[in-house]
Amino acid sequence: MRPGPADLRRRMGGRCRRWTAPREAVLGFLSRRPGHVSVKDIYGSLSGACPGIGMTTIYRTLGLLERTGVIQRITLGDGQARYEFKPADRKSHHHHLICLGCGKIIDYSDFVQEELDLVRKTEEALARRHGFLILDHNIEFLGFCGTCRARSAGDLPRPVPAGVRSARKRPGNQKERS
Amino acid sequence: MRPGPADLRRRMGGRCRRWTAPREAVLGFLSRRPGHVSVKDIYGSLSGACPGIGMTTIYRTLGLLERTGVIQRITLGDGQARYEFKPADRKSHHHHLICLGCGKIIDYSDFVQEELDLVRKTEEALARRHGFLILDHNIEFLGFCGTCRARSAGDLPRPVPAGVRSARKRPGNQKERS
DNA sequence: ATCTTATTGATAATGATTATCGTTATCTAT
């Protein structure tokens, strides 16, 4: 079942001094909404749960949630960070499949077992060889989805690369920053 | 041996109409310098090879090189894109090990074989299941390097998360558009 | 109910990346 307010707060452990309406609203929204959410998505969706919430507060709260480990930050290179709620159970581990044509993101969770084997082995070796403590990992596949494959069959030298960054073509731009 | 001007240009195939001094300078610099280079690194290093080159040109050239597949763009989330030359040979395939404390990046190329097995299997399944054409993949491990482990032994609730994003604490910020 | 101070939010500042647009220089054809 979906986590309630008390559960959400509990997940913060002693990592914050005060639990406020904006924090409840942001975390609640993320926990309830699957997928990769941008800051503007959040801002635009909180008029009900927390009217008058400011962008600054959202950014600050996201930073808090991220370092607490309750949410994950994802940077695709389109100049805008995305956030994703991390369910408490380990089962929901997944990775991303990104279309370079339209920017669509697909989550997949196949081969989790094989992946974990590889990852565990790699982690041990990296720890031994470089003195690193591994906490997390990301795997992403880049390519073209069915629709984009059909549309752009073999015209590589197009003016704009087409890529996750295609979003940049519009108005201003990011910064991407990563 | 290191690729010469003619080699560099050849690698562009028919993907650009004219070969110019700025392009030669940017690609030459990247091909010669290992690691993850920022736009400012490039700008600051080209006073010799191409005096007077403008930021705009650098950005445009990087975009061209990226969609041609000669270089790879890396976004770590610190608001600044990095670029890396892709050697022609397949041997140099590697991934990144990122320290959340100081942002240091270590390249590693262990377990390439196991990784390739996993990747191939995953690619086939994803292609079948989602109609995707996979072109590339990225794997990165996040954690703390030896130095940072020692320094911050167990004081998680620190004001600033410490993370790749630590760079953001300084002056302005990204936008990490990546 | 009162007090301390963590949080908030309006506003200005930052800085990476793009859009413009007149100028320059690469290639092609002569």
Place this chain on the structure above:
DNA sequence: ATAGATAACGATAATCATTATCAATAAGAT
């Protein structure tokens, strides 16, 4: 070599995601 068409350059202004400030507000402790 030379001339012409136009791809590419570069100075400058514009965008926009993210941060820094700072006075006002409100959680949580006493």
